[in-house]
Amino acid sequence: MDTEVFIAGGGVGGLALAVKLASEGVHVTIAEQLKKVSPLYKGELLQPKTLAILEELDVLEEVLANGNKIEHLEFQEVIPHQDREPEEIGNTQLSYHRLAGDYDYALMVPHETIKRVLRDKGKEYDDYFHYLPSTRFLGFVDGEAALKQDGEERTLRAEVYVGAEGRSSPTRRQMEVDLKRKDYNHHFLTVTFPRPEDFTHGKIVTAKEKFLGLFPLPDNEVRTVLMIKAGTYKTMKEQGIERVHEAYELLEPRLAEHVRTIQNWKPIQLMIPYTYHVDHYVKDNMALIGDAAHTVHPMAGEGMNLAIQDAAVLGDLLTWCKQQGKNYSEYLPEYEKVRRPRVEFLLKLSHLSALVYSVQYSWWRDFRTKAVQKFYDDDKLYVKQMLNISGLGRWDFNLIDRAVQGGFLPTRSKRISDGEQLKKMFRKSDDYPWKYKEGGH
Numbered sequence: 001m002d003t004e005v006f007i008a009g010g011g012v013g014g015l016a017l018a019v020k021l022a023s024e025g026v027h028v029t030i031a032e033q034l035k036k037v038s039p040l041y042k043g044e045l046l047q048p049k050t051l052a053i054l055e056e057l058d059v060l061e062e063v064l065a066n067g068n069k070i071e072h073l074e075f076q077e078v079i080p081h082q083d084r085e086p087e088e089i090g091n092t093q094l095s096y097h098r099l100a101g102d103y104d105y106a107l108m109v110p111h112e113t114i115k116r117v118l119r120d121k122g123k124e125y126d127d128y129f130h131y132l133p134s135t136r137f138l139g140f141v142d143g144e145a146a147l148k149q150d151g152e153e154r155t156l157r158a159e160v161y162v163g164a165e166g167r168s169s170p171t172r173r174q175m176e177v178d179l180k181r182k183d184y185n186h187h188f189l190t191v192t193f194p195r196p197e198d199f200t201h202g203k204i205v206t207a208k209e210k211f212l213g214l215f216p217l218p219d220n221e222v223r224t225v226l227m228i229k230a231g232t233y234k235t236m237k238e239q240g241i242e243r244v245h246e247a248y249e250l251l252e253p254r255l256a257e258h259v260r261t262i263q264n265w266k267p268i269q270l271m272i273p274y275t276y277h278v279d280h281y282v283k284d285n286m287a288l289i290g291d292a293a294h295t296v297h298p299m300a301g302e303g304m305n306l307a308i309q310d311a312a313v314l315g316d317l318l319t320w321c322k323q324q325g326k327n328y329s330e331y332l333p334e335y336e337k338v339r340r341p342r343v344e345f346l347l348k349l350s351h352l353s354a355l356v357y358s359v360q361y362s363w364w365r366d367f368r369t370k371a372v373q374k375f376y377d378d379d380k381l382y383v384k385q386m387l388n389i390s391g392l393g394r395w396d397f398n399l400i401d402r403a404v405q406g407g408f409l410p411t412r413s414k415r416i417s418d419g420e421q422l423k424k425m426f427r428k429s430d431d432y433p434w435k436y437k438e439g440g441h
């Protein structure tokens, strides 16, 4: 055996898994096709559950030092005007502080920084952490991983093979999974540019047919995401960069002069949202994590988080198997049992947010404005929403909640206690049930 666990893909998911395994004395080899950092934008918002995992991996301090804390999210609904400031018709602030416990904030960190921090941590366990850059995983030959590094091909034998290669995954192909892709009627433009120093909280500005997400990064920069109609990117580009400046100014005049620092289309990335969820994560001694298994609509900023959360659960299971002398293949389905329902739930929530912001009628906008306000007015809705997006727990919306949100029932005056909230948070025995079922650790 060349290694105990082979991971194809050194993105956030693969690296988080490798750090967990190496830190617990499991030999892990990661093949990453890229030589250098990727210039692609791939998500920067770390949700509270992911921060808790990064603390378990002993990298939170370093990540915090490179990030900008997001404590509040502002949802502003406006009517834009060409010749004057937009007219505000709704404004709701939701705070991560409403979450019980230590992880009551989110964090914006450049994607490549998170990867660098994880790689550096992995190197501290150099007896167990074997990172192969510029190494492409080609697929399987006689049950072994076929790799191509600097033009040379070779195979590598492992006890467990993990597909963490993102959206196009050779491991997934080998596992013959079924996958149905869902597309949307909108695309996004995303770009980072300077921000005013006091622009520090997350903000989403919406109008009929318009959506602009603003997420402050460190170093007085802001990551922005502008929704456009599917298929209009080329025409916009032909119309010139001024078209982008105007679109931003119309929705957030505070950034008018900042957006003008973008002078051409080069730093602007087109994002085409789509989703899928494979029908199984595990087959024999193979498992999928992160985008190899599922992609989520980017509206909710969950993709990177789901990948790291998958890694934490799979990492714990594999470590436990090794420590208890258990057969990896026999226990791999336990990983899917924990992760699939949680991922399915978040995929649905994100899809719903996408629908809420992409239906383009005035009556829908009015409905949306009131429904978003209800999150603030009704504490149960507020707590459920923050808990669900944080990843720290799950508290499903029921018919009564939806009726309150739709204005068919009055808002409730009861405040949700921390104790009630904590009951809905995942405990260690929910995240890592194998340890508890067998009376381990």
Ligand SMILES: Cc1cc2nc3c(=O)[nH]c(=O)nc-3n(C[C@H](O)[C@H](O)[C@H](O)COP(=O)(O)OP(=O)(O)OC[C@H]3O[C@@H](n4cnc5c(N)ncnc54)[C@H](O)[C@@H]3O)c2cc1C
Residues within 6 Å of the ligand: 008, 009, 010, 011, 012, 013, 014, 031, 032, 033, 034, 041, 042, 043, 044, 045, 135, 136, 137, 138, 164, 165, 166, 167, 168, 170, 270, 271, 289, 290, 291, 292, 298, 301, 302, 303, 304, 305, 307
């Ligand atoms: C344009 C875009 C915007 C996004 N915006 C957000 C956001 O705002 N918030 C958010 O949370 N998520 C966002 N996401 C999703 C997020 O990037 C992914 O969910 C997350 O990166 C998944 O992590 P991963 O480790 O599973 O896969 P990836 O990050 O895709 O990593 C896979 C790695 O595998 C490598 N690889 C691929 N094939 C091979 C191979 N054959 N051999 C060796 N290496 C290979 C790749 O080079 C890459 O480094 C976005 C994604 C994209 C594409």
